[in-house]
Amino acid sequence: MNLTQHAAPHRAATVVDLDPVASASALISSLRSRSAETDALAKLPDETITDIEGARLFDLVVPKIYGGLQASLDTWMDTVVQLGKGDGSTAWTVGLRAASTWMFLTAFPKHVVDDVFAISRKLSVASVLVPRRVKTRRVDGGVVIEDGLWGFNSGVLHAQWDLLGIPILSEDGQIVDRGVALVPTSQVTPMNDWNTIGLRGSGSISVTAKDVFVPSERIAPxxxxxxxxxxxxxxxxxxxxxIPLIPLLAxxxxxxxLGMAKAALALFVEGIGKRGIAYTTYDRQDEAAxxxxxxxxxSAKxxxxxxxxxxxxxxxxASGAREAERMTLDERTRIWRDAGFASQLIWEAVNMLAGxxxxxxxxxxxxxxxxxxxVRVAGLHGAICTSTTMELFGRLLAGKKPNSPLLV
Structure with missing residues (x-):
């Protein structure tokens, strides 16, 4: 059965005019009220998922031809920041699910995208680009993942598809490229290994896969x-x-x-008129220089x-608006560096307010x-580690190539 010819027109009929930033803002109070439950579950509560789906926030980057919101990157940013004011785990899940959805939509051709939309009533994609371990073999029509383990698979507990990093092998079994394999989450095994001090509700567990066949059309180099x-x-x-992948993901x-930092600043200001400073004559903290x-x-940070x-x-x-001209290596590396630097500034600010x-x-x-x-756990992601991101750009300034295979 050819599923592609009916998928897009059916989805397009569901397009509505929504303001995802306002929708996210409206959820802040409810998200805060579920903070204890979210942390205890170590995943997002069903009520939160229902709220997100009701506000169509998982459709943030889905194209309008498939019934999605197709928000601008600026709107994408503001939506996730608003969610961060309510709950960091929710913002993390929505943000990374948006990035995974975007990567699926850009990496695969129309007939694969159409087939997925025809199979899945809602498009829900998680991803992990770098495996902890993986062994594959080529077979007729595709690849078999014999054994694999992927960590920090944020959003997978509420997704139907997973983009998993795998090696691409030549006929003689040599690694000639890396790729992402689109795998139904029903074919991966979740591990109960997400027990962290922060972002507990993101449920960023590991998953394993054994003897899973992936057709060639669902593997993108x-x-x-x-x-x-x-x-x-x-x-x-x-x-x-x-838009270029790596600077976008970073x-x-x-x-x-950023949303959490804004919430921390507001929370601190709210409290300084209600408490003093111990072992001083200040009855109110807001009186102290x-x-x-x-x-x-x-606030400056x-x-x-x-x-x-x-x-x-x-x-x-602007890069996305330029059809023929690629963003330069300097620009892509600078944006990656800036992501690490912004993360550092945010942590310094929140750490100061907390202290x-x-x-x-x-x-x-x-x-x-x-x-x-x-905020501390969010900043631990290896892709925004400042010692890595600063070195990447510093190498360019020193006349050397960045030492990352992700910058080409």
Whole structure:
């Protein structure tokens, strides 16, 4: 049965005019009210998933021809930031699911995308580009994943498809490229290994796969993706689907923490008129000069991080609007560097606010404590580690090539 001819027209009929940023903002209070439940479950509660689906936030980057919102990257950013004000795990899940969906849409040709939309009532994709271990073999018509393990598979607990990094082998079994394999989540085994101090609700578990056949049409070579040689020829008219992968993924990782930092600043300001400073004559923290200095520095760092990220978003959108001209290596590496730097600024700001919040920070139920831990864990992602991102750009300034296979 040919599923492709009916998929897109059917989905297109569901397009509605929604404001995802306003929808995300409307969820902040509900998300905060479920914080204890979210952490206890170590995944998003069903009510949160229902809210996200009701607001169509998982459709953020789905093309309009498939009934999606096809939001701009600027709207994508603002939506995830708003969610971060309510719950970091929700923002992380929505942001990474958006990136995974975008990668699927750009990496595969129309007939594969159409088939997936025909099979799945809702498009729900998670991803892990780098496996912890994987062994594959070529067979007629595709590849068999004999054994594989992929960690930090954010969003997979609520997804129907998983994009998993695999090696691409030559006929004699040599690795000639890396690729992403589109696998139904029903064919991977989730592991109960997500027990963390922060972002607990993201449920970023590991998954394994054994003896899973992947047809050739559901394997996309990473070398083409990294060169923006995207297979989505039917989406070429939309700038969103021409943006370079790596700087987009790096920038996206910072968005949840930016929302959390804004929430931490507001929470700190709310409390300084209600508590004093121990062992001083200050009955109110907001009377102390040190508090004013802390507020000034923390807010400046948050504002600076946002300015850096918005500059990256503007550059990425401009790159997508240029049909023939690729973003330069310097530009792509700088945006990656800036993602790491913005993440560092956010952590420094939140750490300062948390440290100035007094002994109550030791309480597990303190909202500031949760924000502090969530921001710390978000910043631990290897793709935005500052020692890595700074070196990448520093090598370019020193006249050398960046030492990452993801920059080509």
């Amino acid at each position: 990473l070398s083409k993706i990294l060169r923006e040689d995207y297979a989505c020829t039917h989406l070429r008219d939309a700038p969103l689907y021409r 920038t996206n990782l910072v968005l949840p923490a 040190v508090t004013h200095l802390q507020l000034g520095e923390a 948050i504002d600076a991080a946002e300015s850096v990220i918005r500059r990256s978003v503007t550059a990425l959108e 100035a919040s007094g002994g109550s920070l030791a309480n597990v139920g303190n909202p500031m404590t949760r924000l502090w831990l969530d």
